[in-house]
Every structure is written in C-alpha cells, then in structure tokens.
Amino acid sequence: MKKFSALILSLVLLLTLCACSKKGDDLSSSDTDLTSSAVSDSTAFVKPTDYAVVLSMKINPHFNIYLDSGNYVVGLESLNEDAETVKKSTKASVADINSVMKSILTAAKDTGFLKENIEIDLEITELNNTELNEADILKEAATAVESAASGLGITVSVNTHK
Numbered sequence: 001m002k003k004f005s006a007l008i009l010s011l012v013l014l015l016t017l018c019a020c021s022k023k024g025d026d027l028s029s030s031d032t033d034l035t036s037s038a039v040s041d042s043t044a045f046v047k048p049t050d051y052a053v054v055l056s057m058k059i060n061p062h063f064n065i066y067l068d069s070g071n072y073v074v075g076l077e078s079l080n081e082d083a084e085t086v087k088k089s090t091k092a093s094v095a096d097i098n099s100v101m102k103s104i105l106t107a108a109k110d111t112g113f114l115k116e117n118i119e120i121d122l123e124i125t126e127l128n129n130t131e132l133n134e135a136d137i138l139k140e141a142a143t144a145v146e147s148a149a150s151g152l153g154i155t156v157s158v159n160t161h162k
Contacts, residue, residue, distance in 0.1 A: 048075040054126035055141055057104070060113050061086045065100065069129050071140055073100040086111055097141060102148040109152055116154055120145055123161040134162050 051066040051074050061083035066075035076093035078084040089107035092099045108114035122141050124134050138160040149156040 045075070045077045047077070050074055052127070052129035052132060053124055053137055055137065056121070056123045056125045057141075057145075058121040058123075059108055059118060061104075061108060063087075063104065064125065065097075065141075067097065067137070069132060071097045071137065073097055076100065076104075082113060086113060098144045098147065101141070101144040102151065105145065105148040105152060105154075109154065114149075114152070114154060114156075117157065118154075119157045119159060120149075121159045121161065138162070 048066050050068060052069040053067040055065040055067060056079075057063045057065055062079040063083050064075075064077040064079060065073055066077070068074050073094055073096070076087060076090070078087045086104060086107045087093065089110060090100075090103040091106075092103040094100075095103075105114055122138055122145070124137060127134060142158040142160055145156065145158050
C-alpha cells in the first residue's frame with residue numbers, strides 16, 4: 001500500500017511540475033510580448049509643446065513636421081509605416097528646415113521611396129501663431145525640398161496647399 005501511495009504521489013508531483021513548467025513557458029513568452037510592446041511604446045512620438053506650425057509632407061511616406069516661429073524643426077512625426085522606415089534613417093529630425101528636408105529626402109531616396117519626377121505635397125495643417133504668413137512658410141519649405149532634391153540629382157514637383 002505504501003508503494004502504491006508513493007507511486008500515486010510521485011505521479012501527481014510529476015504532473016504538477018509539468019503543468020507548472022508549461023505555464024511558466026506561457027508566461028515567459030507573454031512577458032516577452034509585454035516587453036516588446038513596452039519598448040515600441042517608449043519610442044512613440046511625443047508632440048512638442050513649443051511649435052507654431054504643423055507642416056504636412058506627403059511623398060508616400062507621410063510626415064507632420066512641427067516648426068517653431070523661426071521655421072526651425074522641433075519635431076518630426078511619422079504618420080505611416082513607410083514614414084517610420086524613412087525616419088529611422090534620417091540624420092537630422094530637429095534642426096533648421098533645410099537640414100531636415102535634406103535628411104528626409106536622402107533617407108527616402110536610400111529606402112526607395114523618392115524617385116525621379118515624384119510629387120511631394122506640402123500643407124499647413126495647424127497654425128498656432130497667427131502672426132506667421134502661411135504662404136511664406138510654404139514657400140520656404142518648398143524651396144528647401146527642391147534644393148534637397150536637386151542636391152540628390154532628382155527632379156521633384158512640389159505642390160503646396162493652404
């Protein structure tokens with residue numbers, strides 16, 4: 001009887017350990033998922049508080065470019081997956097508008113999104129400083145895009161929208 005009880009007890013213990021081990025595997029993979037999501041959440045865009053203008057730039061990658069009142073870029077927001085791919089390759093996302101446009105277009109070319117004769121749309125989607133002139137901001141941004149594209153040896157068509 002003692003041998004039979006010991007055998008049953010051993011079997012129960014073995015099953016318990018197998019169940020705990022399996023449950024532990026599930027938890028560790030779940031923990032990995034939680035960690036991955038926490039890492040990706042920590043890289044989420046944080047909207048700047050000190051911006052005067054939001055300029056939308058659409059190639060195929062689509063960005064919101066946050067500018068201060070002097071047209072200095074204070075934030076670069078990726079609005080789609082392609083933009084996130086390009087943004088990861090940019091060298092400057094907070095700098096003067098010329099440097100940022102050059103960096104975006106260079107990365108877009110390197111990742112295959114910027115091609116010859118492509119259309120680039122620029123639009124002001126938010127204006128927090130009413131003293132600024134939308135037409136002047138768009139003109140400076142368009143000039144920065146055209147200059148950057150020219151430096152890359154690519155002809156682009158820039159469309160501006162108010």
